[in-house]
Amino acid sequence: MAKNEWVDGGRYYVDSEGKMARDIWVDGGRYYVGYDGVRQPKPAAGNPYSAALKTAKDYNSFSHMSKKALYDQLTWHGFSSSAVQYAIDHLNADYKANALIQARKYTNLSKTKIYERLTSPWIGQFTKEEANYAIQKLNLPSEGSHVRNKWVGKYYFKSDGKMAKNEWVDGGRYYVGSDGEMARGKWVDGGRYYVGYDGVRQTKPADGNPYNAALIKARSYNSFSHMSKKALYDQLTWHGFSSSAVQYAIDHLNADYKANALIRAREYRKNTNLSKTKIYERLTSPWIGQFTKEEANYAIQKLGDK
Numbered sequence: 613m614a615k616n617e618w619v620d621g622g623r624y625y626v627d628s629e630g631k632m633a634r635d636i637w638v639d640g641g642r643y644y645v646g647y648d649g650v651r652q653p654k655p656a657a658g659n660p661y662s663a664a665l666k667t668a669k670d671y672n673s674f675s676h677m678s679k680k681a682l683y684d685q686l687t688w689h690g691f692s693s694s695a696v697q698y699a700i701d702h703l704n705a706d707y708k709a710n711a712l713i714q715a716r717k718y719t720n721l722s723k724t725k726i727y728e729r730l731t732s733p734w735i736g737q738f739t740k741e742e743a744n745y746a747i748q749k750l751n752l753p754s755e756g757s758h759v760r761n762k763w764v765g766k767y768y769f770k771s772d773g774k775m776a777k778n779e780w781v782d783g784g785r786y787y788v789g790s791d792g793e794m795a796r797g798k799w800v801d802g803g804r805y806y807v808g809y810d811g812v813r814q815t816k817p818a819d820g821n822p823y824n825a826a827l828i829k830a831r832s833y834n835s836f837s838h839m840s841k842k843a844l845y846d847q848l849t850w851h852g853f854s855s856s857a858v859q860y861a862i863d864h865l866n867a868d869y870k871a872n873a874l875i876r877a878r879e880y881r882k883n884t885n886l887s888k889t890k891i892y893e894r895l896t897s898p899w900i901g902q903f904t905k906e907e908a909n910y911a912i913q914k915l916g917d918k
Contacts, residue, residue, distance in 0.1 A: 620900065621883035624649045633690070637663065641692035648847055650837050664691040664699035672703060674810060676710040680737040711738045711746035717764045723747050766793045786811045795852075799825070803854025826853045826861035834865060838872040842902040873903045873911035881915060888912050 613630045618639070625638040625645055632649045641660045644652045664686055671677055671685060679700060686696040711730055718726045730736035730743040738746075761771050768781040768788055775792045780801070787800040787807055797809040803822045806814045826848055833839055833847060841862060848858040873895055880891045895901040895908040903911075 618651075620894070621879045623651055623879070625651070637690035637692075637695075641690060641695055648833065648837060660691055660695040661698045664689075664695040665702055667691075668699040668703050668705075670809065672705050672710070676713040678710065678736055678738040678742065679705070679707055684737075707738065708742050708745040711736070711742040712749050714738070715743075715746040715750050717762070723750065726750070768792075768794070780813075785813055787813065798852030799854070799857070800852060803852070803857050822853055822857040823860045826851075826857040827864055829853075830861040830865045830867075834867050834872070838875040840872065840901055840903040840907065841867070841869055846902075869903065870907050870910040873901070873907040874914050876901060876903075877908075877911040877915050888915065891915070 614626045615630050618625050625633045627633050633645050634649050637644050637660050646652050715726050727743050730738045768776045770776050776788050777792050778790050780787050787795045789795050794811045795807050796811045799806050799822045877891050880886050892908050892912050895903045
């Protein structure tokens with residue numbers, strides 16, 4: 613099993629556990645792979661330093677982390693230590709204020725328990741000074757109170773104290789999925805509404821309605837990743853589009869999947885020493901290419917033309 617290296621013709625990167633990396637900087641922070649795992653020629657966030665700072669700002673505005681937790685999170689995203697330190701140095705975060713925000717999420721606990729969570733090396737990772745500041749500003753009765761109508765981390769507890777699932781919460785601004793977590797950057801509620809990366813419901817997302825958005829996303833993948841119809845369907849579904857929106861995108865894309873198969877085959881030929889038999893197996897694999905036998909045969913027949 614491959615680990616910590618580029619695989620499949622140099623298109624994908626697998627980490628130390630052998631898992632495909634997604635939406636992360638890899639290979640020492642030198643390259644970026646998208647949500648589909650494919651290496652990007654020029655990621656939208658720019659260089660790893662500006663990308664690290666942008667990611668840090670996103671986390672600071674939403675998750676209100678400690679400096680240590682933020683450092684660990686950016687490192688997990690694959691940024692180099694120098695890029696992470698650059699982001700930390702230029703973020704200008706108020707970690708005392710962050711500790712107070714986190715403390716207010718634990719108001720069902722005693723002050724002692726809240727302090728323990730804030731300073732825990734596995735949870736809050738705040739300094740003792742930051743935690744003490746939060747406790748002093750909290751004004752919480754020592755016996756605590758029940759969590760109702762408020763967020764606890766990524767989860768929302770309703771008026772009856774139960775965690776919300778598959779519904780709009782907090783005044784209808786946010787949507788939580790089947791696991792109770794806040795949805796971000798995807799279509800939700802049966803594909804009828806879109807929530808931004810901050811989780812807030814959009815009145816009119818930039819991509820328009822979910823059908824147009826699915827088609828735009830499909831065109832993007834088709835122009836860069838040259839996917840099979842099945843792989844494209846799975847990818848759009850993963851993005852949260854409804855089955856009808858995905859099918860609309862597939863029907864209106866007018867993709868040449870035989871040509872896509874040939875492009876992928878030529879990439880295998882260029883970047884590996886695989887035989888035509890092995891290339892065919894990859895093209896038709898239900899876990900890799902997902903092309904039909906007809907599309908794969910076309911690619912193999914045309915492979916020697918150029």
